[in-house]
Amino acid sequence: MSIDEVLRAKDFRVTRARQLVWKVLTRSDTHRSASEILDEVHELDDSINASSVYRALALFSDLDLVRESHLGELSTWETAHEDETIHLVCEKCHTTIHFSTSVVDRLRAEVQRDTSFTPTTIDVQISGHCASCSPTT
């Protein structure tokens, strides 16, 4: 189902701003801050206003089409994914690598077993150095 169809199905209008924001979000699966998304949208059409980009992101987030993370100094956005995909963020170049692991499930089970807390979402961020920013180089 295309973004146009999703929007129409929910009685939202299909607009250029929303289409372009979606295009930028889906053309790669990396995290991007709102201003990076804005820059990429402007490369495609610089008549799109910043507020429209923010509003499109907020709408997509309401519709659970994107996930907003507060893992760095800024919020970052990406298309929705499961908890089991966690983030490896390079401290030097800020590249974010996705990493899938069953450890998150184990962690959820452990919390449920050992505490009276009921987890819903689990966010993990690992900071460190990616291969090309290794501290030895």
Add this chain to the structure above:
Amino acid sequence: MSIDEVLRAKDFRVTRARQLVWKVLTRSDTHRSASEILDEVHELDDSINASSVYRALALFSDLDLVRESHLGELSTWETAHEDETIHLVCEKCHTTIHFSTSVVDRLRAEVQRDTSFTPTTIDVQISGHCASCSPTT
């Protein structure tokens, strides 16, 4: 070693702003945003300026006395602790429970084994419901 001694040992001056910020940070082990810390400092002495609070937090962070997390919408601060202590944040009452687990070590090992990424710090936040905010009540 008191905060006064730590500061003096590193050739920083012992000032009222730094003492009060430290007092607030250490009097409970919950996460607090900078503005919550500011409010609590102001309860003790409202002549302390906001910039001094920010500067104190930045200094403590440089000295590794506090840990800054970017896991929520705002940065939060708390006294330094190990990666193995993770955070259970209630979605209703925002209480933060600390939970120790070896799962984090396992995660670190897994990343090191399976990727070319070198982790330094691992932050985990679990959102959900605490016992007194259980959805069934």
Add this chain to the structure above:
DNA sequence: GAATTATTGCGAACGACTTGCAGTAGCGGA
């Protein structure tokens, strides 16, 4: 193609944080 109204663009406002600078107050030496 016209009417309806959701959405946009604009500019102003906001909140969190930072900065430059002049004045203040820790601290070390006399």
Add this chain to the structure above:
DNA sequence: TCCGCTACTGCAAGTCGTTCGCAATAATTC
């Protein structure tokens, strides 16, 4: 105990990312 040096503070202005109100615009319905 006072003095001088300068790290630190308070203030006010500035920055940055984001939000808001509102009039204009354009996506949809008929």
